[in-house]
Amino acid sequence: DGLNARAQAAGKKYFGTEISTQVMGDANANNIAKNSQDFGQYTCENEMKFDATEPSRGSFNYANADKIVAQAQANGQLMRCHALVWHSQVPSWVSNGKFDNATLISIMKNHIANVVGHYKGKCYAWDVVNEALNEDGTYRALNLIKMVKSYGAPIHGFGMQGHMTAGQVGSASQYVSNMQAFANLGVEVAFTELDIATPSSSPNFAQQATDYATIVSACKQVSACVGITTWGFTDKYTWISNSAPLIWDTSLQKKAAYNAILNAWGSG
Numbered sequence: 001d002g003l004n005a006r007a008q009a010a011g012k013k014y015f016g017t018e019i020s021t022q023v024m025g026d027a028n029a030n031n032i033a034k035n036s037q038d039f040g041q042y043t044c045e046n047e048m049k050f051d052a053t054e055p056s057r058g059s060f061n062y063a064n065a066d067k068i069v070a071q072a073q074a075n076g077q078l079m080r081c082h083a084l085v086w087h088s089q090v091p092s093w094v095s096n097g098k099f100d101n102a103t104l105i106s107i108m109k110n111h112i113a114n115v116v117g118h119y120k121g122k123c124y125a126w127d128v129v130n131e132a133l134n135e136d137g138t139y140r141a142l143n144l145i146k147m148v149k150s151y152g153a154p155i156h157g158f159g160m161q162g163h164m165t166a167g168q169v170g171s172a173s174q175y176v177s178n179m180q181a182f183a184n185l186g187v188e189v190a191f192t193e194l195d196i197a198t199p200s201s202s203p204n205f206a207q208q209a210t211d212y213a214t215i216v217s218a219c220k221q222v223s224a225c226v227g228i229t230t231w232g233f234t235d236k237y238t239w240i241s242n243s244a245p246l247i248w249d250t251s252l253q254k255k256a257a258y259n260a261i262l263n264a265w266g267s268g
């Protein structure tokens, strides 16, 4: 039994987590990550990004990401691979390079061909264009996907990050109708980077547990929602300062969110 076992019993492909080589170096934390009852899928936190994989032009480094992929394969876990085109964590040789548009496009194509080629057959999904939409809503997602499809380009899925705040998650129904609108375009949907912030100094873990259950219940209700990935699993390793947004605490003990997620998936 576990987070992933319950997700699969509910018809999903996986419940997964972001992981890093830093977490893999912490044996106790890594034991949690290796348990495929809880996690059926990994996303590399930083190891597959442009700055990590092509630190200088034409010179590719897959050493860290390969360690994560090897661990996933050893435990029968899927990889969601992250990310090919993104505005952040672009190496300085690109961002400071003063290249013209045509050269930048060829740099991007060469990068994508190398990275996707290296991981051919090993990624369940790729985050191809990460964070294409601005926080202020410029671009309407739905319309962007229609536009890309109208040009004949394949688009298979739509990922929602979900860096949320406890108490502000709202009800499942709004996520259900949003996901259903994407599902109606014939694309898969997934929560790709879920965490639910609550301040470490005065945490509200009961509210956080309720909010995790809300997201799980929304995904459960939409057949096109293939899975949920949390952006890490323990508060010991989170990208959010002074926050306790994850499912295991800093001492690697399960928090209230764990059972709330199990219950929200139900028993199949």
Ligand code: G3I
Pocket (backbone or CB within 6 Å): 045, 046, 088, 089, 130, 161, 193, 239
């Ligand atoms: O590796 C360098 C190290 O050499 C240097 O000494 C140190 C000093 O700042 O920085 C290190 O790089 C940091 C890197 O993480 C690796 O630890 C960067 O500063 C830091 O900005 C970077 O943060 C990552 C962030 O993406 C960058 O935008 C977080 O770990 C990572 O969790 C976060 O993940 C993103 C997703 O990829 C996309 N969606 C949002 C999500 C949260 O921001």
